[in-house]
Amino acid sequence: MIDLHVHILPGLDDGAPDPGEALSMAWLAVEDGIESLVATPHINGQYRPERGFLLGVVEQLNNLLLKYGIPLQVLPGAEYLLEPDLPERLDRGELITINDGGRCLLVELPAAFVPPYTERVLYELQLRGVTPVIAHPERHASFCRRPELLQALVSRGMAAQVTAGSLTGMFGRVAARMAFYFLERGLAHLVASDAHSSTGRKPVLSPALAEVERRLGAEAVRKIIDNSRRVVEGQALSLEPAGKVPARGRGFLRAVLERFRR
Numbered sequence: 630m631i632d633l634h635v636h637i638l639p640g641l642d643d644g645a646p647d648p649g650e651a652l653s654m655a656w657l658a659v660e661d662g663i664e665s666l667v668a669t670p671h672i673n674g675q676y677r678p679e680r681g682f683l684l685g686v687v688e689q690l691n692n693l694l695l696k697y698g699i700p701l702q703v704l705p706g707a708e709y710l711l712e713p714d715l716p717e718r719l720d721r722g723e724l725i726t727i728n729d730g731g732r733c734l735l736v737e738l739p740a741a742f743v744p745p746y747t748e749r750v751l752y753e754l755q756l757r758g759v760t761p762v763i764a765h766p767e768r769h770a771s772f773c774r775r776p777e778l779l780q781a782l783v784s785r786g787m788a789a790q791v792t793a794g795s796l797t798g799m800f801g802r803v804a805a806r807m808a809f810y811f812l813e814r815g816l817a818h819l820v821a822s823d824a825h826s827s828t829g830r831k832p833v834l835s836p837a838l839a840e841v842e843r844r845l846g847a848e849a850v851r852k853i854i855d856n857s858r859r860v861v862e863g864q865a866l867s868l869e870p871a872g873k874v875p876a877r878g879r880g881f882l883r884a885v886l887e888r889f890r891r
Contacts, residue, residue, distance in 0.1 A: 631857040632658060632666035633727060634735060634764065634790060634821035635832050637703065638686050641678055642671040644825045648693060653827035655694055655701045661833040665702040665861070667727055669735055673710035680723055683707065704728045704861060708735045708764060713746050716753040726759060730863035733788070737764045743771045743778055751787055760866065763789040765823060766816070767808040768800055776807075779816050788856075788866050790819035793837035794830060809844060812853075815870035819860065820853050845871055 635658075636644025637651050645651040658666055668687055670676060678686075687705045694701055706727045709715060715736075718724050727733045734754060738747065751761040763782065766772040766789050772779045779789060794800055795808040811817035820841070824832035842850045849871035856866050 630661070630663045630834050630838075630854060631861055632663050632822050632824070632832055632834055633706075633762075633819060633857055633860060634669050634708065634792075634823045635666045636668075636670060636708075636823070636825045637666065637832070638668045638670050638683070638690060641683075641686065642676045644670065648690075650827060651690060652693065652697060652699065654824060654832050655699050655703075657827055658824075658832040659699060659701050661835050663701065663832065663834060665704055666832060667704045667706040667735075667861070669706045669708040671710070671737075672707045673737075680725055683725060684729070706735060708737050711736050711738050711744060711747060711750060713750060715750055716757060719754065719757055719759065727762070728861045728863070730861070731759065732863040733760045733762050733860050733866075735764055735790070736761045738769060738771075741770060743769075748782065748785075751782060752785065755786060761787045762819065762860070763787060765790065765792045765795070767791050767795050767804045767811060773803060773807050776810070776816065779811065783816050783868065786868070788819065788868065789817040790821050791817045792823045793820055793834050794823070796820065796837040796840050799830070812841070812849070812871040813845065815868060818853070818856050818866055818868055818871070821857075841871070 636642055637654050639645045639648045639651045645654055684705055687703055690703050705725050707725045754761050766779050791808040795804040798805050820837055822832045822834060824830050838850050852867060852871050859866050
Protein backbone atom coordinates (compact mmCIF):
# COMPACT_ATOMS: atom_id res chain seq x y z
CA MET A 630 0.00 0.00 0.00
CA ILE A 631 0.95 3.64 -0.50
CA ASP A 632 -0.07 6.41 1.90
CA LEU A 633 -0.26 9.70 0.00
CA HIS A 634 -0.75 12.11 2.90
CA VAL A 635 1.43 11.92 6.03
CA HIS A 636 2.86 14.64 8.27
CA ILE A 637 5.98 12.69 9.17
CA LEU A 638 8.86 15.10 8.55
CA PRO A 639 10.15 15.97 12.02
CA GLY A 640 9.71 19.48 13.35
CA LEU A 641 8.23 21.06 10.23
CA ASP A 642 4.54 21.44 11.14
CA ASP A 643 1.98 20.02 13.57
CA GLY A 644 3.01 16.46 12.72
CA ALA A 645 6.01 14.53 14.04
CA PRO A 646 7.88 16.86 16.44
CA ASP A 647 11.21 15.01 16.30
CA PRO A 648 13.02 12.11 14.55
CA GLY A 649 12.00 9.65 17.27
CA GLU A 650 8.31 10.22 16.62
CA ALA A 651 8.90 10.05 12.87
CA LEU A 652 10.49 6.61 13.34
CA SER A 653 7.56 5.47 15.48
CA MET A 654 5.15 6.56 12.76
CA ALA A 655 7.25 4.75 10.16
CA TRP A 656 7.12 1.48 12.14
CA LEU A 657 3.34 1.73 12.42
CA ALA A 658 3.05 2.25 8.67
CA VAL A 659 5.22 -0.80 7.93
CA GLU A 660 3.26 -2.95 10.38
CA ASP A 661 0.07 -1.93 8.57
CA GLY A 662 1.48 -3.09 5.22
CA ILE A 663 2.42 0.33 3.84
CA GLU A 664 5.50 0.15 1.63
CA SER A 665 5.89 3.83 0.83
CA LEU A 666 4.35 7.10 1.93
CA VAL A 667 4.40 10.69 0.79
CA ALA A 668 5.61 13.27 3.29
CA THR A 669 3.15 16.15 3.07
CA PRO A 670 4.02 18.96 5.50
CA HIS A 671 1.64 21.90 5.62
CA ILE A 672 2.58 24.86 3.45
CA ASN A 673 0.50 27.81 4.57
CA GLY A 674 0.73 31.11 6.41
CA GLN A 675 2.19 29.45 9.48
CA TYR A 676 4.51 26.90 7.84
CA ARG A 677 6.51 27.83 4.73
CA PRO A 678 9.66 25.70 4.45
CA GLU A 679 11.37 26.09 1.09
CA ARG A 680 11.42 23.39 -1.55
CA GLY A 681 15.14 22.61 -1.31
CA PHE A 682 15.02 22.35 2.46
CA LEU A 683 12.05 19.97 2.33
CA LEU A 684 13.75 17.69 -0.16
CA GLY A 685 16.79 17.60 2.11
CA VAL A 686 14.70 16.59 5.14
CA VAL A 687 13.08 13.79 3.11
CA GLU A 688 16.53 12.50 2.22
CA GLN A 689 17.64 12.67 5.84
CA LEU A 690 14.60 10.72 7.01
CA ASN A 691 15.13 8.03 4.38
CA ASN A 692 18.73 7.67 5.54
CA LEU A 693 17.50 7.34 9.12
CA LEU A 694 15.02 4.65 8.13
CA LEU A 695 17.82 2.79 6.35
CA LYS A 696 20.04 3.07 9.43
CA TYR A 697 17.40 1.48 11.66
CA GLY A 698 16.37 -1.13 9.12
CA ILE A 699 12.82 0.14 8.62
CA PRO A 700 11.62 -1.05 5.18
CA LEU A 701 9.73 2.09 4.22
CA GLN A 702 10.31 4.63 1.45
CA VAL A 703 9.43 8.25 2.11
CA LEU A 704 8.58 10.23 -1.01
CA PRO A 705 8.53 14.03 -1.27
CA GLY A 706 5.36 16.08 -1.33
CA ALA A 707 3.50 18.80 0.55
CA GLU A 708 -0.02 19.89 1.46
CA TYR A 709 -0.57 23.38 0.09
CA LEU A 710 -3.19 25.77 1.37
CA LEU A 711 -5.18 27.04 -1.60
CA GLU A 712 -3.85 30.55 -2.28
CA PRO A 713 -4.27 32.78 -5.35
CA ASP A 714 -0.58 32.64 -6.29
CA LEU A 715 -0.16 28.84 -6.41
CA PRO A 716 0.12 28.74 -10.23
CA GLU A 717 2.82 31.43 -10.22
CA ARG A 718 4.73 29.61 -7.48
CA LEU A 719 4.52 26.47 -9.59
CA ASP A 720 5.97 28.41 -12.54
CA ARG A 721 8.87 29.51 -10.37
CA GLY A 722 9.61 25.91 -9.39
CA GLU A 723 8.76 26.46 -5.73
CA LEU A 724 6.13 23.75 -5.28
CA ILE A 725 6.61 20.04 -4.63
CA THR A 726 4.06 17.86 -6.39
CA ILE A 727 3.38 14.35 -5.11
CA ASN A 728 6.64 12.39 -5.45
CA ASP A 729 7.95 15.54 -7.14
CA GLY A 730 6.65 14.08 -10.40
CA GLY A 731 4.95 17.20 -11.69
CA ARG A 732 1.59 15.46 -12.09
CA CYS A 733 -0.50 15.86 -8.90
CA LEU A 734 -0.55 18.56 -6.22
CA LEU A 735 -2.18 18.06 -2.81
CA VAL A 736 -4.28 21.13 -2.01
CA GLU A 737 -6.13 22.00 1.19
CA LEU A 738 -8.92 24.57 1.16
CA PRO A 739 -9.51 26.98 4.06
CA ALA A 740 -11.49 25.14 6.71
CA ALA A 741 -14.57 27.34 6.83
CA PHE A 742 -15.31 28.27 3.21
CA VAL A 743 -14.57 27.78 -0.48
CA PRO A 744 -12.74 30.92 -1.69
CA PRO A 745 -14.14 32.65 -4.79
CA TYR A 746 -10.84 32.09 -6.60
CA THR A 747 -10.88 28.31 -6.04
CA GLU A 748 -11.99 27.20 -9.50
CA ARG A 749 -9.71 29.69 -11.28
CA VAL A 750 -6.58 28.70 -9.33
CA LEU A 751 -7.16 24.97 -9.68
CA TYR A 752 -7.91 25.33 -13.38
CA GLU A 753 -4.70 27.29 -13.91
CA LEU A 754 -2.79 24.45 -12.26
CA GLN A 755 -4.46 22.07 -14.71
CA LEU A 756 -3.40 24.25 -17.63
CA ARG A 757 0.16 23.69 -16.44
CA GLY A 758 -0.30 19.91 -16.54
CA VAL A 759 -0.89 19.44 -12.82
CA THR A 760 -3.94 17.65 -11.40
CA PRO A 761 -5.12 19.19 -8.12
CA VAL A 762 -5.93 16.63 -5.43
CA ILE A 763 -8.34 18.16 -2.93
CA ALA A 764 -7.57 16.99 0.61
CA HIS A 765 -10.30 15.66 2.95
CA PRO A 766 -13.46 17.22 1.43
CA GLU A 767 -15.58 15.15 3.84
CA ARG A 768 -14.21 17.30 6.67
CA HIS A 769 -14.98 20.58 4.89
CA ALA A 770 -18.24 22.24 5.90
CA SER A 771 -19.01 23.73 2.49
CA PHE A 772 -18.50 20.49 0.56
CA CYS A 773 -20.64 18.61 3.07
CA ARG A 774 -23.48 21.12 2.86
CA ARG A 775 -23.19 21.55 -0.89
CA PRO A 776 -21.67 18.46 -2.59
CA GLU A 777 -22.31 20.13 -5.95
CA LEU A 778 -19.33 22.40 -5.22
CA LEU A 779 -17.06 19.37 -5.21
CA GLN A 780 -18.91 17.88 -8.17
CA ALA A 781 -18.14 21.01 -10.22
CA LEU A 782 -14.42 20.59 -9.58
CA VAL A 783 -14.31 16.84 -10.17
CA SER A 784 -16.27 17.22 -13.40
CA ARG A 785 -13.34 19.32 -14.66
CA GLY A 786 -10.85 16.53 -14.03
CA MET A 787 -9.75 17.31 -10.50
CA ALA A 788 -9.40 14.59 -7.85
CA ALA A 789 -10.16 14.35 -4.15
CA GLN A 790 -8.77 12.33 -1.24
CA VAL A 791 -10.70 11.31 1.84
CA THR A 792 -9.09 10.60 5.20
CA ALA A 793 -8.81 7.01 6.39
CA GLY A 794 -9.96 8.03 9.87
CA SER A 795 -13.13 9.53 8.45
CA LEU A 796 -14.11 6.14 7.05
CA THR A 797 -13.69 4.49 10.48
CA GLY A 798 -15.57 7.17 12.41
CA MET A 799 -12.66 9.06 13.93
CA PHE A 800 -14.03 12.43 12.82
CA GLY A 801 -17.68 11.74 13.59
CA ARG A 802 -20.75 10.46 11.79
CA VAL A 803 -21.07 13.26 9.27
CA ALA A 804 -17.46 12.90 8.05
CA ALA A 805 -17.91 9.13 7.79
CA ARG A 806 -21.15 9.35 5.83
CA MET A 807 -19.88 12.04 3.51
CA ALA A 808 -16.60 10.16 2.90
CA PHE A 809 -18.55 7.14 1.70
CA TYR A 810 -20.98 9.33 -0.21
CA PHE A 811 -18.11 10.95 -2.12
CA LEU A 812 -16.42 7.61 -2.84
CA GLU A 813 -19.66 5.98 -4.00
CA ARG A 814 -20.36 8.75 -6.48
CA GLY A 815 -16.89 9.30 -7.87
CA LEU A 816 -16.38 12.60 -6.04
CA ALA A 817 -13.38 11.17 -4.17
CA HIS A 818 -10.81 8.80 -5.60
CA LEU A 819 -8.07 8.32 -3.00
CA VAL A 820 -7.79 7.31 0.65
CA ALA A 821 -4.85 8.46 2.78
CA SER A 822 -4.17 8.63 6.50
CA ASP A 823 -3.38 12.34 6.94
CA ALA A 824 -1.40 11.02 9.91
CA HIS A 825 0.11 13.43 12.42
CA SER A 826 1.45 11.10 15.12
CA SER A 827 1.94 7.51 16.29
CA THR A 828 -0.75 7.74 18.98
CA GLY A 829 -3.68 9.74 17.60
CA ARG A 830 -4.01 10.14 13.86
CA LYS A 831 -1.80 7.20 12.89
CA PRO A 832 -0.32 6.30 9.48
CA VAL A 833 -2.55 3.27 8.92
CA LEU A 834 -4.85 2.44 6.04
CA SER A 835 -6.00 -1.16 6.48
CA PRO A 836 -8.91 -0.52 8.91
CA ALA A 837 -10.35 2.08 6.55
CA LEU A 838 -9.89 -0.10 3.48
CA ALA A 839 -11.51 -3.00 5.31
CA GLU A 840 -14.51 -0.76 5.93
CA VAL A 841 -14.55 0.26 2.25
CA GLU A 842 -14.52 -3.41 1.26
CA ARG A 843 -17.40 -4.14 3.63
CA ARG A 844 -19.49 -1.25 2.32
CA LEU A 845 -18.48 -0.98 -1.33
CA GLY A 846 -16.77 -4.26 -2.20
CA ALA A 847 -13.28 -5.53 -2.99
CA GLU A 848 -13.23 -3.85 -6.40
CA ALA A 849 -13.57 -0.46 -4.72
CA VAL A 850 -10.47 -1.16 -2.63
CA ARG A 851 -8.58 -2.23 -5.73
CA LYS A 852 -9.46 1.04 -7.49
CA ILE A 853 -8.34 3.12 -4.52
CA ILE A 854 -5.03 1.30 -4.17
CA ASP A 855 -4.44 1.48 -7.91
CA ASN A 856 -5.11 5.23 -7.94
CA SER A 857 -2.54 5.75 -5.18
CA ARG A 858 0.02 3.95 -7.30
CA ARG A 859 -0.95 6.00 -10.34
CA VAL A 860 -0.47 9.26 -8.44
CA VAL A 861 3.02 8.29 -7.29
CA GLU A 862 4.01 7.05 -10.76
CA GLY A 863 2.68 10.18 -12.47
CA GLN A 864 -0.09 8.40 -14.38
CA ALA A 865 -3.64 9.58 -14.99
CA LEU A 866 -6.10 8.72 -12.23
CA SER A 867 -9.31 6.79 -12.67
CA LEU A 868 -12.14 9.18 -11.74
CA GLU A 869 -14.84 6.52 -11.83
CA PRO A 870 -16.85 5.85 -8.64
CA ALA A 871 -15.12 3.44 -6.28
CA GLY A 872 -18.34 1.47 -5.75
CA LYS A 873 -21.87 1.12 -6.97
CA VAL A 874 -24.14 4.04 -6.16
CA PRO A 875 -26.66 2.73 -3.62
CA ALA A 876 -30.37 2.84 -4.25
CA ARG A 877 -30.81 5.25 -1.32
CA GLY A 878 -30.29 8.13 -3.73
CA ARG A 879 -31.23 11.69 -2.87
CA GLY A 880 -33.07 10.72 0.31
CA PHE A 881 -29.81 9.45 1.76
CA LEU A 882 -28.04 12.73 1.03
CA ARG A 883 -30.88 14.74 2.55
CA ALA A 884 -30.64 12.65 5.73
CA VAL A 885 -26.89 13.27 5.91
CA LEU A 886 -27.30 17.00 5.45
CA GLU A 887 -30.03 17.17 8.07
CA ARG A 888 -27.70 15.54 10.58
CA PHE A 889 -24.94 17.96 9.61
CA ARG A 890 -27.16 21.00 10.28
CA ARG A 891 -28.16 19.87 13.78
